[in-house]
Amino acid sequence: MTQHATGESFDLAVVGAGILGLATALAAARRGFRVVVIDKDAQANGASVRNFGFVTVTGQERGAMWSRAVKSRAIWKEVAAAAGIEVIHTGLWMMVRHPESLGVLEEFLTTEMAEGCRLLSPAQARATCPELRAPHLSAVLESTVELRVESRLAIPRLAAWLEQAHRVRFLRNTTVQGIELPTVQTSRGNLRAERVAVCPGDDFSGLYARRLAHFPVTRCKLQMLRLANPGFKIPAALMSDLGLGRYQGYAALPAATALKKRLANEQAGHLKHGIHLIVVQSADGSLVVGDSHHYATTPDPFSHDDVDALILDEFRKALGIDPPPTIERWTGTYASAPDPVLIDNPEPGVALGIVTCGAGASTGFAIGEELVSQLFD
Template identity: 40%
Template sequence: MTSSLGSADLVVVGAGIVGLAHAVDAVARGLSVAVVERDGHATGASVRNFGHGCVTAQSGEALEYALDARTAWIKLAKEAGFWLRDTGTVLIARAEDELAVLAEFQAERGDQVVLLSRDEVTARVPAGPGVAGGAWFPLDLRVDAREAAHALASWLAAQGVRFHWNTTVLALEPGLIGTSRGEITAGKTVVAVGHNVDRHFPGLAEDSGVHRCALHMLRVADPHRREIDPAVLTGFSMLRYDGFAACPSLPAVQARLTAESSPLVEIGMNLMFTQRPDGDLTIGDTHAYATTLDPFNADELDRHILAETARLLGVPRLTVRERWRGVYAAADRPFLNASPMPGVRVVAVTSGIGMTTALGLAPRVLDDLLDT
């Protein structure tokens, strides 16, 4: 006999940041919510990232979502009691063409971008030789990625959201979710399982071009033992974020980095770091794409990250505390928002900016889903 797990106005499949963002917005609307998660807590991209709300470097709808998400993060940090720093990002420029991009970016974004001299950069963040200048993005923020999703889930549970942990979704149909523990009657359903879209809707994943992106990241001891308030980006980051794409000088940066550091460009290096609450640095990262990822981690990628971060910080070597591989959904567009059946919405951030945008994306999804 199939047991019943009750009913909810909204059932969310997946307790990562995208799923939790939909639960947050649904609770604010006064809806009853149930969340189904196959693991005992969030273990995927939502806890393996930099904890960086990378607002300013986005463009288009991603920037709109990021600005709304920024407001939501600050509000939720106060209500749920998790660590947050509203201290922006410093992008360290190490070449004249990178300074040119920043000047063009500032001309477009106004007070969202504050240009910095070399001395102003090194006063804010530790950096080795070769700093030409930089910019501060005051709208960016940081959370502890290892804490924030768990704190949000606990806070939502206190608001009456029912969590079904260690529960696998076996079947999905309009109004009904079959799980390994029983059935849930759903008014509406949001499936937010990140790169595992193809486990539930393989045809949709194929048609949408959804695949997986794997990245190498590390936690290292801070060699300077100083407080670093902002997140830190570099010229490599300019090649990764859409906000810089319209800058006329960006092709010069791409050409120079490709000529000087071809192996780093080929592995998709985004040289950046954030400081954790305990003082250690989260550093990274690299990018590799496939529908099915090989399970083997190449040590060469970690060596590249460590060498380039040490050079950025102006130290001979770094002490590694932890290594891991992040995996997120990727596609040729930044967001997936699809309706494979009535009352069911499949949602994924397919650009590696889930922490930055999910809390702004979710209200738009629910506006549409609840109206249909």
């Protein structure tokens, strides 16, 4: 990575090399602007490399977020091909066992968000993937639109491609300490930029901390697991009833009220820890499985065994198989607020963008375009 950009001049400086910073850099570079991306870490280390790499459209909040996901998914597809990022599998199987969940899926299928989706019977599902025994399965919502990338490989690959194909400059190990346009002050000296996009993820105490204090932002901590290869290929990313109660595209539908009641009665322990199930597969066959949701200004960094046990309990219930051995554990955090995205203009020429929900991998490319449009149009 190029490191000696201080003293140079750019059309746009992007603070943060997570998915949102990279997406913003892409949108600006495609318009022909000279772009520098500055990150305090040596390599991406935040939410963008800790997530499932699950680029999901189905289930995103109806309206703006769903449209952002549709657009971002199209950009992911195009960028993955150009940058040599492997799409490891596609689609989603929402595997449900409760009758109330079936009601939610049937209502979902009547909405505009159901494009590319259909219901599979348990027999159809078992014919496709007999290894998923799921004895209590009542239906599967199959969607064909989702993509899965291996974020810890995809994000560095995306950055390298931006550098090579779009001449985006990268300054790593460099903290942006202040912005007085056209000067961007960093821990390694100053550079000049006409405009700045600040994409700091869940770091609310750095740039524009006083401004951010006016927004109801907090942080959400998630526990994640990698399980050994189960010995078969999953047909798509897998989710379960608990996901219908959390993902707003389903959870906001009237039919979800009855399901949420049942889940509150029967799975209060899971709900207490914000657990829902996502299972995706890596190129070596191992499974990435999660997750939980705990909210705090500074969440603790520890993985708690009882929480992992509840995630694995849902895995067992939904898939009908014993979880393979756990081979890796990690936690991650993302920004959270009542609105799913925070876009602000703290001063002329500066845009601040934060994805304040767990959907930045799915919506970041569209939000990056919005930030660039706000700065240059």
